[in-house]
Amino acid sequence: MTARARALITLVLFLATAFPTLAQVTVIKAGKLIDTDRGTVASNQIILIRDGKIEDVGPSVSIPAGARVIDLSKMTVLPGLIDNHTHLSDGVFESDGDPRVVLYHTKSDDVLAAIPNLRTTLMSGFTTVRDVGTYRALNDVGIRDAIARGDIVGPRMYVAGGYITITGGAGSFSGVSPDVQLPWDMHYGEANSPDEVRQKVRLFAAAGVNEIKILSTGAVLTHGSNKQAQEFTPAELAAAVDEAHSFGLKVAAHAHNAIGIKNAVRAGVASIEHGTYLDDEAARLMKEHGTSLSATLEVHECIAGNPATPVDFQQHNDGIADIHYAGFRRAVLAGVKIAFSTDVPVCPYKDAAKEFSYMVKYGMTPMQAIQAATVGGAELIGVLDKLGSIKKGKLADIIAVSGDPTHDVKILENVEFVMKEGTVYKNTGVVTAVQ
Numbered sequence: 006m007t008a009r010a011r012a013l014i015t016l017v018l019f020l021a022t023a024f025p026t027l028a029q030v031t032v033i034k035a036g037k038l039i040d041t042d043r044g045t046v047a048s049n050q051i052i053l054i055r056d057g058k059i060e061d062v063g064p065s066v067s068i069p070a071g072a073r074v075i076d077l078s079k080m081t082v083l084p085g086l087i088d089n090h091t092h093l094s095d096g097v098f099e100s101d102g103d104p105r106v107v108l109y110h111t112k113s114d115d116v117l118a119a120i121p122n123l124r125t126t127l128m129s130g131f132t133t134v135r136d137v138g139t140y141r142a143l144n145d146v147g148i149r150d151a152i153a154r155g156d157i158v159g160p161r162m163y164v165a166g167g168y169i170t171i172t173g174g175a176g177s178f179s180g181v182s183p184d185v186q187l188p189w190d191m192h193y194g195e196a197n198s199p200d201e202v203r204q205k206v207r208l209f210a211a212a213g214v215n216e217i218k219i220l221s222t223g224a225v226l227t228h229g230s231n232k233q234a235q236e237f238t239p240a241e242l243a244a245a246v247d248e249a250h251s252f253g254l255k256v257a258a259h260a261h262n263a264i265g266i267k268n269a270v271r272a273g274v275a276s277i278e279h280g281t282y283l284d285d286e287a288a289r290l291m292k293e294h295g296t297s298l299s300a301t302l303e304v305h306e307c308i309a310g311n312p313a314t315p316v317d318f319q320q321h322n323d324g325i326a327d328i329h330y331a332g333f334r335r336a337v338l339a340g341v342k343i344a345f346s347t348d349v350p351v352c353p354y355k356d357a358a359k360e361f362s363y364m365v366k367y368g369m370t371p372m373q374a375i376q377a378a379t380v381g382g383a384e385l386i387g388v389l390d391k392l393g394s395i396k397k398g399k400l401a402d403i404i405a406v407s408g409d410p411t412h413d414v415k416i417l418e419n420v421e422f423v424m425k426e427g428t429v430y431k432n433t434g435v436v437t438a439v440q
């Protein structure tokens with residue numbers, strides 16, 4: 006090799022390293038494109054993507070020379086989906102319906118078991134999640150950061166770090182004998198006064214979480230819990246919201262019974278998780294306060310249908326599905342903001358998109374359900390400026406399906422193309438060419 010050839014190769018390698026984005030101009034030809042901001046569908050659109058961002062979109066965008074062209078002209082293209090209620094960090098939990106399975110594993114086991122689930126979630130079309138708690142506090146922070154660094158493949162995560170709960174309450178690690186000493190991270194968020202709640206919010210904020218998860222009422226999937234118990238007082242909830250806001254964090258409140266829902270809404274939380282016993286007054290209050298509902302409708306059948314579910318969890322779940330579905334319908338009719346939410350892995354990670362069918366069955370149009378999983382989620386997380394729709398300046402989180410999900414929402418259970426921030430992770434049978 007001549008010195009000149011060597012110099013040329015060195016230059017090319019230098020350029021590729023220094024300017025890796027040079028080759029990253031991508032164009033997507035979209036047969037149909039869902040405008041989630043307006044709730045409409047446009048035909049034959051061109052999306053121009055540079056450096057992971059959407060540079061332009063429209064019917065007559067010119068295609069730069071050398072651009073990579075992804076032909077989705079026979080498909081429906083929409084923004085990457087956002088699941089607003091996941092637990093991606095508890096990888097060992099999916100195989101076993103009992104949280105105590107965590108005790109049979111090390112913290113490392115739990116994190117490593119999450120890796121295939123993170124991939125499954127992304128490949129299902131969920132490019133972003135709001136992850137609302139882990140049995141081992143702060144595992145989610147490390148996982149979020151590993152994905153952001155590109156060390157592992159998964160959705161963009163906004164994490165809570167753990168659960169702020171009363172001792173023995175919905176978010177506590179229960180069902181263990183009182184003489185067993187749990188590790189610090191299984192009771193990190195326990196708080197029993199407004200001041201203790203503030204201290205826990207400060208701990209999570211210092212650990213770099215993206216939102217605060219507080220348990221307003223009892224739970225279904227907690228040993229010894231009574232979902233009708235109020236748990237946190239209005240003063241404690243108000244302290245959580247006030248302290249979280251001082252760090253610029255929103256609060257997600259787990260709440261089943263109507264009193265706990267209303268207490269949390271009045272305290273100013275951003276979202277009610279589950280909202281099982283949501284009544285007319287709760288719906289009115291949520292509408293008034295602009296509170297989102299993260300309903301998690303699909304879980305009831307999974308809890309009932311999983312033979313591994315502990316008997317007490319089955320009993321907590323008995324008879325509440327129809328009440329929950331009615332509460333959801335009430336919220337939709339009242340105009341409450343809805344954010345698509347699954348509570349995976351209560352149902353398997355791969356089945357997250359089945360939630361769409363429940364949302365449509367119980368009151369939403371397919372387009373409304375899609376908006377709940379895009380702009381609805383982006384608004385709740387507070388990232389509407391960069392996620393939720395395919396618009397100039399936003400991140401290139403883009404998925405595609407065969408068929409039109411605004412007519413049949415079940416189509417979203419089979420996402421065939423996934424791009425996150427300009428990088429293609431899944432491309433099933435789609436022609437890719439360089440223009």
Ligand SMILES: [Zn+2]
Binds near residue numbers: 092348
């Ligand atoms: Zn949950």
